[in-house]
Amino acid sequence: MPAELYEKLKLHSKKDVYPFHMPGHKMGRGMNFENPWSMDITEIDGFDNLHHAEGVIADAQKKAALTFGADHTFFVVNGSSCGLMAAVMAACKEGEKIIVSRNCHKSVFSGLVLSGAQPVYIMPENIDGFGIAGGVSTETVEKAIEENKDAKAVVLVSPTFEGAVSDIEKISEIAHKNGMIVIVDEAHGAHFKFNSFFPETALDMGADIIIQSAHKTLPVPTQVSLVHVKGKRCDLPRLKTILAMLQSSSPSYLFMASVDICREYLDTKAEEDFEKYVENLKGLRGKLSKLKNFRLLDADVNGKYGIKEIDLGKIVLSSDNINCIEVSKMLDEKYGLIMEMSCPGHLAAMTSVSDEKSGFDRLAKAFEEIDNIDFEKNAHDKTSFDIPVPKVCISPRDAFYKESTSCDFEKAAGKIAAEFVIPYPPGIPVCTPGEEITAEAIEILKKYKKFGGEIIGMKDSDLEKIQVLM
Ligand SMILES: Cc1ncc(COP(=O)(O)O)c(C=O)c1O
Incomplete structure (x- = not known):
């Protein structure tokens, strides 16, 4: 039998396609790695051990900490998903409370199942007209902290997938006054530190642990992530132990070396490339902001919807009545432009310092043409995040391990939900184990499905049945 996966990838890599998706090296454009397979080794003498780093890996991590402004940096070869689970588990033991922004990535909820922590959910604001989550307002966090003084930590996603950065500075100040640590999922913000066009990093704004998917917006391969720690609030030995528990005992040297090369690039050569990238981004955004049928998520949202600042490296276009899944298909099939995500109401193109101006020009031209097509216009739902705070009946861990049954x-x-229900993209659960299923959640999911969105996490992804607690 032929190796179809390999053959398919080979064919795809030879096509004239342009990636507006991750990883940030953009199909090799930003990679500088000589003959990788000859360097794919294991923990032989002289090459240190990620899980007990005291040699060449420890040095590489120390250099990365300096570059990213951390006190300690840990290389993670299993993506930010693993870093987030480790951070939640390091912060909370079974039964301890944790304040969690409900638009967090599914790995945060996995962290809740693994740790046994008891979540107190808070909701982000909703960006008017986009149907996507903005930031979490300082007032929302402050109220949750006031009502839950015994919580151990606050977990937020900032930037969100679409680029919304919350006011981590004020939030950290309040959390720290109340003895809580601040964990920020900065998976989509690893590039922030390298040009002032982008928002400040959560670490610079006072967060204690941040998790960055270097692979999303920097030139490194998929799965390469970083956990950065600043200050003394994080229990470092515990975090290290948990990272070693959750990660492979044979971490890839190619992954670790790729982040080391990327760090060297950021220290020595990236400044000029970032200047060019920002210039190109400004040009692209200028053209896309003139479209008639699409609205570009732009800096006018700063200071509203819980957003301190939006990351302008993310190209998010929304339409009130054109199905963006169809637009994304057309971009792929007719123009060879592959988006990071699309759902009925909007689509997102991810950019990075490895992008070429020709790619941006191709995207602008395609959209200028698409803007003049007479699409069938159907008003679709744009209220995905306008849902009440879910009622947590039992902890996600207890719900996950209890007997469940199938229900229409x-x-x-x-x-009470016994499983996750996750519209994907963007990968943010509408139901999580242990919470009451609401009529609003059912309506939102039905609409999402009707307009062609995919739902994952459930035994029955056709959405006929859901697992509930017995
Ligand atoms: C907001 C957010 N956090 C975390 C993750 C997980 O990152 P990784 O793919 O590095 O595991 C993702 C993945 O898409 C994400 O969108």
């Missing part, structure tokens, strides 16, 4: 999805309101 349409009749599930009022029951």
Whole structure:
């Protein structure tokens, strides 16, 4: 039998396609790695051990800490998903409270299952007209802290997938006054430190632990992430132990070396490339902001919807009545432009310092043409995040391990979810184990499905049935 996966990838890599998706090296454009397979080794003498780093890996991590402005940096070869689970587990033990922004990535909820922590969910604001989550307002966090003084930590995603950065400075100040640590999922913000066009990093704004997917916006391969720690609030030995528990005992030297090369690039050569990248981004954004049928998520949202600043490296276009899944298909099939994500109401193109101006020009031209097509216009739902704070009945861990049964999805309101229900993209759960399923959640998911969105996490992804607690 032929190796179809390999053959398919080989074919794809030879096509004239342009990636507006991750990883940030943009199909090799930003990679500088000589004959990688000859360097794919294991922990032989002289090459240190990620899980007990005291040699060449420890040095590489120390250099990365300096570059990213951390006191300690840990290389993570299993993506930010692993870094987030480790951070949650390091911060909370079974039964301890943790304040969690409900638009966090599914790995944060996995961290809740693994740790046994008891979440107190808070909601982000909703960006008017986009149907996507903005930031979490300082007032929302402050209120949750006031009502839950015994919580150990606050976990937020900032920037969000679409680029919304919350006011981590004020939030950290309040959390720290109340003895809580601040964990920020900065998976989409590893590039922030390298040009002032982008928002300040959460670490610079006072967060204690931040998790960055270097692979999303910097030139490194998929899976390469960084956990950065600043200050003395994080229990470092515990974090290290948990990272070693969750990660492979054979971490890839190619991954670790690629982040080391990237760090060297950022220290020595990237400044000029970032200047060019920002110039190109400004040009692209200028053209896209003139489209008639699409609205570009832009800096006018700063200071509103819980957003301190939006990351302008993310190209998010929304339409009120054109299905963006169809637009994304057209971009792929007719123009060879592959988006990072699309859902009925919006689509997102991810950019990085490895992008070429020709790619940006191609995207602008395609959109200028698409803007003049007479699409079938159907008003679609744009309220995905306008949902009430879910009621947590039991902890995600207890719900995950309890007996469950299958229930008609349409009749599930009022029951307690035993599984995740995650529209993907963007990968943010609408239901999580242990919380009451609401009529609003059912309506949102039905609409998402109707307009062609995919739902994951459930036994029955057709959405006929849902697992509920017995
Ligand atoms: C907001 C957010 N956090 C965390 C992750 C997980 O990152 P990784 O793919 O590095 O595991 C993602 C992945 O898409 C994400 O969008």
